Amino acid sequence: MNTLTVSRGLTSLLLVAVLTSCTTSIAQPSSAREHVRAGATLVLNDTIRFPAYSATVNIQNGQVRSGLFSLDKYYPNCTLELRSQANSARLIKADRFIIYKVTTGIEQVMNKPVVVAGPGFHLADGATDDAYITKMYLKSEKQKDVELMSCQHWEDPTSFPSHLTLKQIQQTLGNLFTLETN
Numbered sequence: 001m002n003t004l005t006v007s008r009g010l011t012s013l014l015l016v017a018v019l020t021s022c023t024t025s026i027a028q029p030s031s032a033r034e035h036v037r038a039g040a041t042l043v044l045n046d047t048i049r050f051p052a053y054s055a056t057v058n059i060q061n062g063q064v065r066s067g068l069f070s071l072d073k074y075y076p077n078c079t080l081e082l083r084s085q086a087n088s089a090r091l092i093k094a095d096r097f098i099i100y101k102v103t104t105g106i107e108q109v110m111n112k113p114v115v116v117a118g119p120g121f122h123l124a125d126g127a128t129d130d131a132y133i134t135k136m137y138l139k140s141e142k143q144k145d146v147e148l149m150s151c152q153h154w155e156d157p158t159s160f161p162s163h164l165t166l167k168q169i170q171q172t173l174g175n176l177f178t179l180e181t182n
Contacts, residue, residue, distance in 0.1 A: 034166040034181075035102075036136055041180040042097045042149060048080065048176075050090045055082040062174015073109075073131070076164050076172040078151040083144075092146060097138040104163050107131045109154055129154040132163045 048064060050057055058065045060077040071077045082090070109131050133152040140146055151169045155161035164172070170179050 035104075035163065036099065036134060036166055036169060036179065037181070038099055038102050039182050040099045040136075042099055042136065042138060043178040043180060044092065044095050044097065044176070045178060046094060046176055048092045050082060050086075050092065052087055052089050053085050055085045056080065059173060059176060061172070062176050064176070073152075073154045074129075076151060076153045076168050078149055078169065078172055080146070081148040081150070083147045090145075092143055095140050095143055095146075097140045097143075097146060097149075099136045100139050101137040103135045103137075105133050105135070107133065128157075130157045130161060132161055134163050134169070 048057055051066070057080050058071050058077060059080065060071050060075065065071055065077075080092075082092075107130065109129050131152050131154050133150055136149045136151075138146050138149060151164050151172060153164060166179065166181065173179070
């Protein structure tokens, strides 16, 4: 067998392998791509304490987080919001909240250090990130002050970013909340 025949055979085999690998795709389970929809129910499984003078609490990895730097914004996190602040701490008790509206949005976040050089402030050059936000508007007959759950994460807009899926939101909320879909 001559070298040209062997070379053509290997080239043909390589071409078939490349074409086959391009047409083969790995299917994701539908639950991995599913998003929260209006009509779902958000179930609070435990009591949450809102500090005085605050209308929000942050949640990441199934735990309520407090403090200015308590969240890693690049990982999924959620914020539970009340309609108003109070001058004393409040408790939100276990309850079922109907999600009557869901919106998604993208906000550019300034992730640049401030540089002081001369008479004024300016931002250092560099890329910014985008916050991919899913807002779930909530309604409960028992606790009417509970208004909104927003879940988000920051992503580099050049790296095929996306909003959080239903599964990612459930993982973020941990055992504190359960999302029941229709």
